[in-house]
Each structure stands twice: as structure tokens, then as C-alpha cells.
Amino acid sequence: MQITSVVNQKGGVGKTALTVGAAAALAERGRRVLLIDLDPQGHATTEMLGLPEASAQAPSLAKALTKTWKGPVEDLVVSHPRSNLGPGGALDVIPTSPGMFDLIRRLDGFRVPGWQLARVIQFANYDHVLIDCPPALDVLTNNALATTHGILVPVQPDRTSIRALRLLNDQLAYVQNAVNRDPIPYFGVVPGLYRRPMSTYASAALVELENFGYPLLSHVPLGVVMNEAAAHGTPVTTFAPETTQAVAFRQIAEVLDGYFASRPAPAPVPIADEFVFEDFITSVARTRNENDNGARKKLYDLMPKKPRA
Ligand SMILES: Nc1ncnc2c1ncn2[C@@H]1O[C@H](COP(=O)(O)OP(=O)(O)OP(=O)(O)O)[C@@H](O)[C@H]1O
Ligand SMILES: [Mg+2]
Numbered sequence: 001m002q003i004t005s006v007v008n009q010k011g012g013v014g015k016t017a018l019t020v021g022a023a024a025a026l027a028e029r030g031r032r033v034l035l036i037d038l039d040p041q042g043h044a045t046t047e048m049l050g051l052p053e054a055s056a057q058a059p060s061l062a063k064a065l066t067k068t069w070k071g072p073v074e075d076l077v078v079s080h081p082r083s084n085l086g087p088g089g090a091l092d093v094i095p096t097s098p099g100m101f102d103l104i105r106r107l108d109g110f111r112v113p114g115w116q117l118a119r120v121i122q123f124a125n126y127d128h129v130l131i132d133c134p135p136a137l138d139v140l141t142n143n144a145l146a147t148t149h150g151i152l153v154p155v156q157p158d159r160t161s162i163r164a165l166r167l168l169n170d171q172l173a174y175v176q177n178a179v180n181r182d183p184i185p186y187f188g189v190v191p192g193l194y195r196r197p198m199s200t201y202a203s204a205a206l207v208e209l210e211n212f213g214y215p216l217l218s219h220v221p222l223g224v225v226m227n228e229a230a231a232h233g234t235p236v237t238t239f240a241p242e243t244t245q246a247v248a249f250r251q252i253a254e255v256l257d258g259y260f261a262s263r264p265a266p267a268p269v270p271i272a273d274e275f276v277f278e279d280f281i282t283s284v285a286r287t288r289n290e291n292d293n294g295a296r297k298k299l300y301d302l303m304p305k306k307p308r309a
Contacts, residue, residue: 002260003121003129004187005144006152009171010164011135014154014192016043017226019132021249022152022256023091024235029253030086031127031260034077035093036061038117038144039134040103042096049080050233053096060097065116065143066106073124084238091235092126100140107139114139114179118147127260137171145175150187150259152252154220155209157191157202165189165212188255190248192220217255218248 006019016039023035037044038061045051054060059076063069073094080091107116121129131144145151153168155161172184189209194202210216221244229239237246 001124001126001129002150002256002263003131003148004150004152004256005131005133005141005148006154007133007141007144007168008153008155008164009135009137009141009168010155010161012193013135013156013161013164014190014220015039015135016048016132018152018154018190018192018220018249018252019130020044020048020235021220021237021245022252023128023130024083024237025246025249025253026128026130026256027083027085027089027091028237028250029257030089031257032088032090032125033092034121034124034126034129035080035091036117036121036129036131037094037096038131038140040096040100040140041134042100044132045093045095048230048233049093049235050082051078051080051093051095053098056098058097060099061094061120062097062099062103064120065103067116073121076120082232082234082238084241090126104138104140107143114142114146114175117143121147128256137167141171142175142178145172145184146179146181148184149263150185152187152190152217152256153214154190154192156193157198157205157209159205159208161205162208165209186214187259188215188217188252190217190220190252193222194219196221215255218251220245220248 006015008015019035023033027033035044042053045053054076059069059071061076064076076094077092078095080093083091085091110116131148133141133144153165155165175181176183189212191206191209198206223243223245225240225243226236226245229236232239236243237249240246
């Protein structure tokens with residue numbers, strides 16, 4: 001299972017659109033994908049995928065993160081009903097829930113804030129997990145960073161994005177240190193939300209972004225089709241498969257799948273020899289007879305016997 005966090009503390013840069021687009025494109029490639037809506041705003045759940053948030057009574061992400069509910073992760077998951085899936089593929093979602101805003105305060109009180117999400121998804125069984133992070137460097141984003149294998153960072157090509165990337169890098173260093181984990185790699189930076197043709201100003205900003213040296217992935221430029229797809233609660237890869245945006249999400253999915261394919265396989269779980277009840281009984285009986293010094297026979301003789309009919 002490969003975990004990718006879509007992160008940028010700057011608001012409105014296309015995190016949610018990228019999470020949904022890349023997740024749907026992976027499912028279309030036949031991957032089993034879990035999208036986690038970690039943003040209390042819940043835009044991925046309600047605005048882009050047209051799903052309801054978890055009800056206040058049901059098991060929910062907020063309850064799972066705070067351990068007020070401890071059931072299996074499958075009970076948090078809903079399947080998205082309107083996405084094109086490749087053979088064997090799945091697009092499942094852990095929707096946002098009531099209590100996610102309040103949760104930030106409560107998680108901050110935990111002794112080691114950062115590992116709660118990892119605990120919730122540790123037994124999930126997917127090829128890819130994609131996490132839509134909130135526009136903040138808060139405890140929710142830290143939870144995503146603690147557990148992630150890599151990050152996707154959507155950016156608008158303008159000067160404020162350069163500063164945003166520096167701040168994000170400071171936060172990566174902080175989390176790595178706080179939870180004592182390996183450096184968090186960039187799976188890629190995704191330029192987007194600009195008008196075509198690209199202005200001179202935007203092109204200059206893009207050169208500065210390139211200088212960071214992170215892989216620059218396919219661009220996702222502005223297109224009204226993104227809003228139309230969202231209005232139908234459908235990923236753009238399903239709603240308008242031939243558009244620039246859908247093609248870009250497929251290329252980004254291919255990059256994520258490339259990292260997935262090169263990931264070392266998890267250590268095999270040792271499989272115990274098949275248990276055969278008859279063999280077990282025979283072996284117990286043999287051991288018992290071998291160890292018997294006659295005392296058992298004597299005990300047997302003392303037992304009252306029912307006369308045979
Ligand atoms: N390529 C695009 N073309 C047109 N509109 C887009 C595109 N990508 C995203 N949008 C729209 O722009 C707005 C911001 O995008 P999105 O919600 O993905 O950003 P975000 O970084 O997740 O925002 P937040 O920081 O609030 O979570 C949304 O209304 C979304 O529908
Ligand atoms: Mg968002």
C-alpha cells in the first residue's frame with residue numbers, strides 16, 4: 001500500500017481537485033484506491049464527489065482518530081458510485097465527518113500528536129491511499145505527513161507559491177524530527193490553476209519553482225469542465241475523459257503508480273503449516289502414551305464403571 005499526501009498550506013491551489021483527479025485516474029488503471037478526506041471543510045466528500053458526510057451517529061474518521069470508536073477501517077469507507085473503474089479497480093472514500101474541526105484541538109492534546117491517522121489505516125488493504133490535506137500546517141496535516149510515503153504538491157505559478165514551498169519544507173523537517181521518520185520525498189509538484197496561454201509572469205514563477213529541483217509533473221490548467229464535473233459529483237476523468245485536465249491526472253497517476261511498482265514488497269508473513277485436526281489429535285495421543293508411566297491406567301481402574309447394556 002502506497003500512501004500519498006496532497007499537501008500545501010496555501011488555500012485554493014487545487015489540492016482537492018488533484019486528490020480526486022489522481023485517485024480516480026488510479027482506479028481507472030485498475031488500482032484499488034482509498035481517498036481520505038482529511039480536510040474538515042469536506043470539499044472532496046461533498047463538493048467534488050457528491051457524497052454525504054458521515055452522520056453524527058455513525059462510525060467516523062473524527063471518532064476513529066480520537067479513539068472514541070475503535071472498529072475496523074472498512075466501517076469508515078464508502079464506495080464512490082460514479083467513477084470509471086479499470087478491471088480490479090476501486091475508488092473508496094473515507095468522508096469527512098462532524099467533529100473534524102473540533103478534532104484539531106483534541107488531537108493537539110495527545111501525548112504524541114502525529115500517529116493517529118497511521119493507527120486508523122494500518123490494516124487498510126489498498127494499492128494506493130491518497131490524502132486530501134487541509135490548507136494549514138496543523139495537527140491533521142502533520143498526521144498525514146507522519147504516515148505518508150511521499151507528497152504531491154499543487155502550486156499556482158506565482159511568487160507566493162515560492163514562499164509557500166519554503167514554509168512547507170520547514171514543516172516537513174519538523175515532522176520528520178518530531179516523529180523520527182525518514183525524509184519525506186516529493187512525488188511531484190503539480191503546477192495548475194493558471195489561464196492559458198501562460199503569462200510571462202507565471203512562466204518566470206515556474207522557472208523559480210523548477211529551481212527547487214523537485215519533479216515537475218503534468219500541469220492542470222484552469223478549465224470550467226472541472227466545475228461541471230464537480231457539479232455532477234463525478235471525477236473529471238469519468239465526466240470528460242478527453243480534456244487536458246483528465247489527461248494530466250492520468251499522467252500523474254502513472255507517476256504515482258511508477259513509485260508504487262518500484263516499492264519493495266513487504267516482508268512475507270510466515271504462513272503456518274496447514275492445521276489438520278486429525279493429525280493434531282494423533283500427535284496428542286502419541287505424546288500422552290509415550291509419557292504414560294501407568295498412572296493413568298491406574299486412575300482409570302479407580303473410576304466407577306457403568307455396567308454395559
Ligand atoms: N483546473 C481547474 N480549473 C478550474 N477550476 C478548478 C481547477 N482546479 C480546481 N478548481 C476549482 O478551484 C477551487 C479551488 O480548488 P481546490 O478546492 O481543489 O483547492 P484546494 O487547495 O483544495 O482548496 P483548500 O485550500 O480550500 O482546500 C475549487 O472551487 C475548484 O473546483
Ligand atoms: Mg481542499
